[in-house]
Amino acid sequence: MTDISGRIAGRLRALRQGRGWSLDRAAQATGVSKAMLGQIERGESSPTVATLWKIAAGFETSFSALLEDAPQGEGMLLRSSAGGDWPTDDGSIQVRSLFPYDPALGIEFFVIELQPGACHQSVPHAAGVTEHVIPVSGSLEVCVDGRWQAVARGEGLRFAADRPHAYRNGGSAPVLFHNLIHYRHSQAAPCGPGSGAL
Incomplete structure (x- = not known):
C-alpha cells in the first residue's frame, strides 16, 4: 500500500x-x-x-x-506544489495541491496541468460550491451547463461548480492553471479520524 x-x-x-x-x-x-x-x-x-x-x-x-490535513497555524504559510501529484485517470491531467482545504477560509487551491487534446469531465460538487480557474500558461476552455468558454492567460473564470463541468485543452502544448474552490463553511466536513460530518 x-x-x-x-x-x-x-x-x-x-x-x-x-x-x-x-x-x-x-x-x-x-x-x-x-x-x-x-x-x-x-x-x-x-x-x-x-x-x-x-x-x-x-x-x-x-x-x-x-488526502491531506488542513494547514496549521496562522500568519504566513509558504507551500510548494512540487512532488504533490495526486492520482490521475490516464495521465492527461495532473493535479497538485498548493493549499489543501482550510475550514477557516472554506477554500482549497490546486495547480493543474492539462495535456494537449485532453478533456476532463468533472462531477457536480455540492450545492453552493464555486470554482475559480486562472490559466498560468496557455489557454483552456471550460464547459458549464453545456456552454464552452475560452479562458486565456491573464484571465480568470468563476462559475458555480454544483453542476456538470469540464476542462479542455485544444492546443498543442500543456496548459497549466490554478483552480481555487470555495465551499460554504458548512459543506466541507473534516475527514480526520474521529471527525463527524456536518
Missing part, C-alpha cells in the same frame, strides 16, 4: 464510520460501487481523480481533505 493509498483508505473509512454508513449506503451517496469503495478502504485500489471527486461530493466534503 502506498502512502497516498493509505491516507485515502483511512480517511474514507473514518468518513463512512463517522456517519454510520454501510458500504452500500456510501455507494448510493457517491455513485462509486460498493466493491470499489471496499478496495479503496483496504488500500487495494488507488482511486482516480474522477472517483475521488465522486466520493467527496457524496460525502459533502472537500477533495483535498481526502
Whole structure:
C-alpha cells in the first residue's frame, strides 16, 4: 500500500464510520460501487481523480481533505506544489495541491496541468460550491451547463461548480492553471479520524 493509498483508505473509512454508513449506503451517496469503495478502504485500489471527486461530493466534503490535513497555524504559510501529484485517470491531467482545504477560509487551491487534446469531465460538487480557474500558461476552455468558454492567460473564470463541468485543452502544448474552490463553511466536513460530518 502506498502512502497516498493509505491516507485515502483511512480517511474514507473514518468518513463512512463517522456517519454510520454501510458500504452500500456510501455507494448510493457517491455513485462509486460498493466493491470499489471496499478496495479503496483496504488500500487495494488507488482511486482516480474522477472517483475521488465522486466520493467527496457524496460525502459533502472537500477533495483535498481526502488526502491531506488542513494547514496549521496562522500568519504566513509558504507551500510548494512540487512532488504533490495526486492520482490521475490516464495521465492527461495532473493535479497538485498548493493549499489543501482550510475550514477557516472554506477554500482549497490546486495547480493543474492539462495535456494537449485532453478533456476532463468533472462531477457536480455540492450545492453552493464555486470554482475559480486562472490559466498560468496557455489557454483552456471550460464547459458549464453545456456552454464552452475560452479562458486565456491573464484571465480568470468563476462559475458555480454544483453542476456538470469540464476542462479542455485544444492546443498543442500543456496548459497549466490554478483552480481555487470555495465551499460554504458548512459543506466541507473534516475527514480526520474521529471527525463527524456536518
